[in-house]
Amino acid sequence: MAADALPVLACACASLRRAARAVTQLYEAELRVTGLRVSQLTLLQALQRMGSSPQSALGELLALDATTLSRTLRPLARAGWIRATRGHDRRETRWSLTAAGRRRFARARAPWERAQARLRTRLRPEHWKLLVEDLALVAGAARRA
């Protein structure tokens, strides 16, 4: 199994980016049938989880720059999968899933789980934990460093 590894890079950033590229390609391939990009599914997952939430809160959860987020949300709204409402503070935009968005999200579930499984079965159990738990620590650390 370790024979399949790519060479270790000295740079932590390069290591992360390389892994992100490789894993993204795997997920995009599985998600292709859904018509959703990884970035879009990630946003639907975040909204499913958070319910109605301000745009800025989505950006913090995903460590996404506000401008990137702004442009990624737009096509989801155009497709009718998410809906914007205005809060008391009228600068603020709150987003929530529409019924169509929930359906779309449900239809993407099986392909997403195939991607998760495809990767997971290739890894030792502790590496899965690394991905989903320890990287949450790393992301938080980098944000505040």
Place this chain on the structure above:
Amino acid sequence: MAADALPVLACACASLRRAARAVTQLYEAELRVTGLRVSQLTLLQALQRMGSSPQSALGELLALDATTLSRTLRPLARAGWIRATRGHDRRETRWSLTAAGRRRFARARAPWERAQARLRTRLRPEHWKLLVEDLALVAGAARRA
């Protein structure tokens, strides 16, 4: 320290991409004084390590799509930091660092190490190993999955 973590995401791909974004922003900030982007420094590091190497080998090492690589190499060549030679097989392009490239790489060393240190001191020691060693396994696994 764990109080600084971002919430755990269910999707391994989203977790990786979020961490990559957060860490990239940290490194880009430190590298700004060098005039090099993370992607460019990563290529110079790879060439420093591999010596003269075919373009395709660089792509495999970094899990970079050939088209992405092609367009990332071009500005480095234009800046005179890398040089192309042609192999026996005349389809193949081999790249190596120029003297100017080695100088540039040397000047970027201190800022790069500051970025590494800034992240590293925020992490528990085992997390550093996870980043540079275990992510090499993850990247390899995803590639072959």
Place this chain on the structure above:
DNA sequence: AGTCACTAGTTGTATATACACCTATTTGTC
């Protein structure tokens, strides 16, 4: 030699990402 499959790399196009800067709104202070 002809040709067909394969491989290395590029071009066209689309999405992902973020910085600098902008507008609209809110809030704190006088």
Place this chain on the structure above:
DNA sequence: GACAAATAGGTGTATATACAACTAGTGACT
């Protein structure tokens, strides 16, 4: 209430990333 500082979000621009389709060179089989 007036107004400066702070905040939410968007625009302009530049780079990062990759798929589909392409060109050009290689090699194998006849």
